[in-house]
Amino acid sequence: MTLKLTPNIADPDDFYDALLAAHEGLDKAQSDALNARLILVLANHIGDRETLFEALQTARARARD
Amino acid sequence: MVDVRYDIAFKLYPYTRVPAQDAAAVRHPVVIVGGGPIGMALALDLGQKGTPVLVLDDHEGVGQGSRAICFAKRTLEIADRLGAGQPMVDKGVVWNVGKVFHGDDKVFEFNLQPEPGHKRPAFINLQQPYFEKFLVEAIRAAQEQGAPIEIRGRNAVTGLTQHADHVALDVDTPDGRYQVEADWLVACDGARSPVRDMMGLSFEGRVFEDNFLIADVKMTAEFPTERWFWFEPPFKDSGQSALLHKQPDDIWRIDFQLGWDIDRQAELDPVKIRARVDAMLGEGAEYALEWTSIYTFQCRRMKKFRHGNVLFAGDSAHQVSPFGARGANSGIQDIDNLGWKLDLVVKGLAPDGLLDSYSAERVHGADENILNSTRATDFLTPKTEISAIFRNAVLDLARDHAFARPLVNSGRLSVPCVYDDMPLNGTDGLAGPEMTRPGAPCVDAPLRQGHLLDRLPGQFTVLALNTEAPEISDVGGVSIGTVSLMTDQDDPTGALAQRYLGACGAAVYLIRPDQHVAARWAQCDAEAIRSAVDLALTRGAGG
Structure with a gap:
């Protein structure tokens, strides 16, 4: 496992605040688009195939119906 | 009859x-x-x-x-x-430049100009x-x-x-x-x-329920010789994507993606086609409809x-x-x-x-x-709301950021396939370039006179670089040609060494009649060539 799943953000409240602030005033469609752009930007920053696929699996594991 | x-x-x-x-x-x-x-x-x-x-x-x-x-x-x-x-x-018509648009805006452009040193253009x-x-x-x-x-x-x-x-x-x-x-x-x-x-x-396979209208028009227009591709084109009734591409004889290929729920006969009405083309080319553009067709694909x-x-x-x-x-x-x-x-x-x-x-x-x-064209189709015609959101996010980001441009997929243009891990492949006994590994199609290179591929006609050929080729002209009735080249004389641009030697000083390649690499060695004898030919012909030992 190359994906980090232990705490890695120095100031979690500050980040979470910034995440919500980035969506402020946007409607659902605009927010969806922002999220998509954010995922692409972060994915490119990570780059490493193994890490990306582990991240996809980790996120997907919670999608139970 | x-x-x-x-x-x-x-x-x-x-x-x-x-x-x-x-x-x-x-x-x-x-x-x-x-x-x-x-x-x-x-x-x-x-x-x-x-x-x-x-x-x-x-x-x-x-x-x-x-x-x-x-x-x-x-x-x-x-x-x-x-x-x-x-x-x-x-x-x-030779073309190298492609431009990708999303609505009114140009997202980016690319140049297909391949690495130099090929006799033929990319397309x-x-x-x-x-x-x-x-x-x-x-x-x-x-x-x-x-x-x-x-x-x-x-x-x-x-x-x-x-x-x-x-x-x-x-x-x-x-x-x-x-x-x-x-x-x-x-x-x-x-x-x-x-x-x-x-x-x-x-x-069996996937059928895509989508219809594409081709209108080939003849006109003497000022458009450059480039491939222009629109996602969500801005012109009226142009569908979800459109393409403009030049052919010889002043013919332009125009392609509109119409969606799946259409009336084919109505869409093929020349009046309707002209209305679409007018909207794309601008009022007053003079052209003749040369050929039109609606197709779906699988x-x-x-x-x-x-x-x-x-x-x-x-x-x-x-x-x-x-x-x-x-x-x-x-x-x-x-x-x-x-x-x-x-x-x-x-x-x-x-x-x-x-x-x-x-x-x-x-x-x-x-x-x-099929993999490449299915992926292109999924990008061109997003099948779900979320895939449309990601597609448009890629196009949005590609305007400002180079990283997103490789994700834009309006068709990955045809390159020959490498027969990796196939039964006819012989020894890879050279720490040579990836691009010319066994199974790969030979990459062209300029020689002192002419180009390498012109020296590889439709028969098995031993290509010896900076070394003596083993003496062999026939394996069990199949004739074997020989091409011997010295990079200090025959390789004016260095492309031959770069594409076939890499860091190695010398090499012997066995090339199949279809110009794919069968095997390669740093050094080899006639026996090694003979075995590799027999392997490439699925003949048992001694054939």
Whole structure:
């Protein structure tokens, strides 16, 4: 496992605040688009195939119906 | 009688009655059904190698309509080997620049200009009827040199019986039916392959419920010779995507993605087509509609391309979406692979098991093409809300950020496939460049005189670089050519060393007749070459 799943953000409240602030005033469609752009930007920053696929699996594991 | 299903652009092989129509069935070593680009290229390859071949086509020439227009470098290299490449390049339009738009805005542009040092450009645009015509002209020239090729126009295959050692065909002509027998039958009869149907074979795959309108227009316009592609085009009623691309003779290919829920007849009304084209080209643009068509496409292939003594090549075996120019180009790679194998099997120099490798290698190629074209289709026509959101996010980001541009997929343009891990591949005994590993198609390089690929004709060739080639001119009746090059004399640009030596000082390559690398070594003896040739021919040890 190359994906980090232990705490890695120095100031979690500050980040979470910034995440919500980035969506402020946007409607659902605009927010969806922002999220998509954010995922692409972060994915490119990570780059490493193994890490990306582990991240996809980790996120997907919670999608139970 | 033989139905005429389409109009002819060039009448190249008019029907003539032949004595065989009044005699008992004559046996031919190879019969090709379908005289399209794939069938004609195969006929040319076999005929030039001296193997007699009969082409049966249900029309008298090349059908109208530009259809396939994008021919890739590898196709041109194969056409060069067959002696038909130069007129194609002379007539074709060379293009390198592509621009991608989203609505009104240009997202980015790309330049396909390949690494320098290739004889042929990355692509030319050429209407399919010209491509076919140049092949038939090369066949006529080969026939004059004695190549045993026969083309029978308006000969429709209507019945087929497969026997253990031959295939019997019923052939319909304007003068009635007759029978033909073939040791080997090659079905190059297109996506709706009657041969495939007569054999009760089918294939599975994805059908895309989308319709594309092609309008080829003739105009003398100021547009540059570039490929322009729009996602969500801004002009009225233009559908979900559009393409503008130049062909020879002042013809422009315009392609609109109409969606799945359309009235085909209404959309083909010239008034309606003109309204769309007017909106795209701007008011007052003067043009004539040259050819229009609506098509849907499928991504699928047969499970295997060899069924005993019947082989399938081109669209009869596999189909892809048009994005990426992987239709005709992959069919030409099929016959490049099949030609030399069938020739050696017919001549008794290789066991017929060699033809199983045709199926294995080209199924591998078809899967690569289907994967690429399916991915392009998923990007072009997002199937869910979230895939549309991601698609548009990619296009948004691509305007400002280089990282997102490789994610934009308006078709990954055809490149030849590498036969990695295939049974014909021999030793990789060289710590050489990846691009020329066993299974890869040889990469061209400029030599002191001419180009490398022109020195690799349709036979096994030992390519020795900076070392003496082992002395070997024949392996079990199969002749072996030799090309010896010294990079300090023959490699003016350094491309040869870069593409075939890498960090190594010397190398010996065994090249197959289709210019794919069979094996390579830092040093080797004649015995190593002999084993590699036998392996590439699926002959047992000592063959």
